[in-house]
Amino acid sequence: MTQLRTHNPDAARPRKPATAAPIDASFLETLLGYNARRAALAxxxxxxxxxxxxGLRPVDFSVMSLVTHNPGITSRQLCTAxxxxxxxxVGMINALEGRGLIERKPHPHDGRALGIHLTAAGRKLMQEAEQTAAALEGDVGNRLSPAELKTLIRLLKKVYKPG
Amino acid sequence: MTQLRTHNPDAARPRKPATAAPIDASFLETLLGYNARRAALAxxxxxxxxxxxxGLRPVDFSVMSLVTHNPGITSRQLCTAxxxxxxxxVGMINALEGRGLIERKPHPHDGRALGIHLTAAGRKLMQEAEQTAAALEGDVGNRLSPAELKTLIRLLKKVYKPG
DNA sequence: TATTGTTATACTCTATAACTATA
DNA sequence: TATAGTTATAGAGTATAACAATA
Structure with a gap:
């Protein structure tokens, strides 16, 4: 069974709202890595x-989404992507298979590999889950306009995508 | 002694350049969280x-930078920030103190707390380290223009900063 | 009673080495 | 010889509970 991360967001925060600590983090806030990590965590x-x-952590969702849009994808390809x-x-795949969300079938062209496919239950789950994920984007739009969100994603891709 | 993360970037890559796997990750790439995490890792x-x-991991650098710009900062404040x-x-502070980069002094107004300060060696190290960190921003500018970098950081702050 | 700093500890995440079956 | 999938295991990162000293 996949163990969901507890991730208590308050855990790293003051045990009691502190007495206004005006800490100067201005240098850190000029750094792309610092801001990107903070935003990603948020x-x-x-x-x-x-x-x-x-019952999906981010990594489980990513795996399921790639299987959704690439039926028969191999473990090797998931790892690379x-x-x-x-x-x-291995453990993630076993857990997802154990939950009846995916199944492994022999690969048509390579006897070593196994193609991963969604089950009916997996398809049903991902229809809702991807909708929820897409809706989440809109909610960040409480802080960002749709145009800003589009710009932000475009620039983030430029940072990590080769070429 | 602070143990630097090995972080072999090739570790999660193909053991041999794969035979062109045109995986469709287009849905994931519409998600802010996915792109932000990818960019942060890059x-x-x-x-x-x-x-x-x-000898500084990102978290060590962050701690040292906050101590640099907030002399006498407490552990509690570092944790919150x-x-x-x-x-x-605790372990990070002990390691940095063991390397002679910081020192703990009694807090003037609170007998429980300890104010953290840079040593001369710490100041010297951070002068170079912050310069290196700033230069790194310019190098990402190989992919992003200065204006794009500025926009990107502004939008990232909007994502994670309250208000 | 509450907070700072700390120890001990557990759980998750990430990484390496080595094995098997197949190519 | 090389690759896909797997096992075992080690290390780093992150979490909770509980304690002593001070407020």
């Missing part, structure tokens, strides 16, 4: 809450 | 390389 925090009903190491994927 | 990867000569849990900060 979004992932909301993601964790919204996906908890589906998501930057996961093969030994660390 | 920048942090470069950060790790550049900061290795100083960086989202670190107190038990997890």
């Amino acid at each position: 979004v992932i925090e909301v993601f964790l809450e919204r996906m908890a009903p589906y 998501l930057g996961i190491l093969p030994p660390n994927l | 920048v942090i990867e470069v950060f790790l390389e550049r900061m290795a000569p100083y 960086l989202g670190i849990l107190p038990p997890n900060l």
Whole structure:
């Protein structure tokens, strides 16, 4: 069974609202890495809450989404696409298969590999889960306009995508 | 002694350049969280390389930078500002103090707390390290224009900063 | 009674080495 | 010889509970 991360967002916060500590973090806030990590953690925090009903952590969702849009994808391809190491994927796949969300079938062209497919239950789950994920984007739009969100994603891609 | 993360960037990549796997990740790439995490990891990867000569992981650099710009800051304040849990900060502080980069002095107004200050060695190290960190921003500018970088950071702040 | 700093500890995440079956 | 999938295991990151000293 997949163990969902507890991720208590208050855990790293003051045990009691502190007495106004005007800490100067201005230098750190000029750094792209610092801001990108902070933003990623903030979004992932909301993601964790919204996906908890589906029993999907971000990485599980990513795997399921790739299987959804690439039926028959192999473990090897999942690892490459998501930057996961093969030994660390095994448990996730086993858990998802154990939940009846995916199934492994022999690969048509390669006897070593196994193609991963969604089950009917997996398809049903992902229809809702992807809708929830898309809706989450709109909710961040409480802080960002649709145009800003589009710009932000475009610039983030420029940072991490080769070429 | 602070143990630097190995973080072998090739570890999660194909053991041999794969035979062109045209995986469709288009849905994931519409998600802010996915893109933000990918971008953060890409920048942090470069950060790790550049900061290795100083023996500073991202979190060590963040702590040192806050101490630099907030002399006498307490552990408690560092934890709040960086989202670190107190038990997890202790080892970092001890390691930095053991390297002679910081020192703890009694807090003027609170007998429970200890104010953290840079040593001369710490000041010297951070002068170079912050310069290196700033230069790293310019190098990402190989992919982003200065204006785009500025926009990107502004939008990232809107995502994670309250208000 | 509450907070700072700390120890001990557990759980998750990420990484390496090595094995098997197949190519 | 090389690759896909797997097992075992080690290390780093993150979490909770509980304690002493001070407020």
